[in-house]
């Protein structure tokens with residue numbers, strides 16, 4: 179459980195986030211949405227403990243997140259960054275194996291785990307249909323394949339909380355849905371908490387249980403997609419008024435149509 183109480187973030191003289199109260203608990207997918215520069219990535223950095231708030235507190239299981247040791251925190255939270263695989267010269271399998279680092283001693287051997295290390299690596303590679311690419315260098319992969327490898331790495335980390343910063347960027351519509359379906363299936367199976375930054379409001383509405391809509395560093399609206407994806411609310415944040423309709427097949431899933 180993550181509880182952020184009255185957090186703010188300032189970079190030099192610039193206030194980037196202010197007065198954020200947010201409680202994320204249990205098995206849910208929380209989407210963070212909002213315009214460019216509204217503070218989504220900064221909020222995720224504070225919630226994951228990667229950065230410290232200027233004021234306020236972030237608690238993970240009733241303990242300040244700043245008191246966790248790095249490996250201890252990595253067993254709780256895995257983060258998929260916007261540019262997930264900058265490392266060059268590693269094969270797909272090697273990258274996926276790196277997800278096990280929180281469970282390894284300085285000798286590189288596994289300390290404690292529910293599964294033998296190689297089992298979970300192989301299982302995840304199979305789950306994400308990466309078998310044929312296992313020995314390929316990641317540098318040679320397409321954007322969509324790299325994104326799948328990055329997801330495989332965080333899955334092998336076996337976190338309780340998964341944070342994804344724009345996981346569907348660079349993916350075509352088929353892969354966007356595939357990525358979100360994999361995340362949702364894994365989230366349900368392991369009862370994980372997922373926090374995901376999304377630009378696509380229709381995908382956010384389809385896959386998230388709750389949405390946090392940011393505007394200039396503050397929370398404009400928070401709630402289920404049906405309450406946040408509303409023409410007036412979206413118009414007040416994005417400076418464009420979409421047409422909002424109900425998804426013809428899915429209940430309580432609003433979808434936007436851009437209007438000029």
Ligand SMILES: Nc1ncnc2c1ncn2[C@@H]1O[C@H](COP(=O)(O)OP(=O)(O)OP(=O)(O)O)[C@@H](O)[C@H]1O
Pocket residue numbers: 189192194212213214215216217218219220221
């Ligand atoms: N390390 C930093 N130093 C100074 N300013 C920063 C830093 N990180 C972010 N900012 C500023 O904070 C603001 C919010 O940035 P952030 O990346 O959180 O927004 P965002 O909503 O994720 O944007 P985008 O949708 O474009 O990815 C931006 O104006 C950005 O320039």
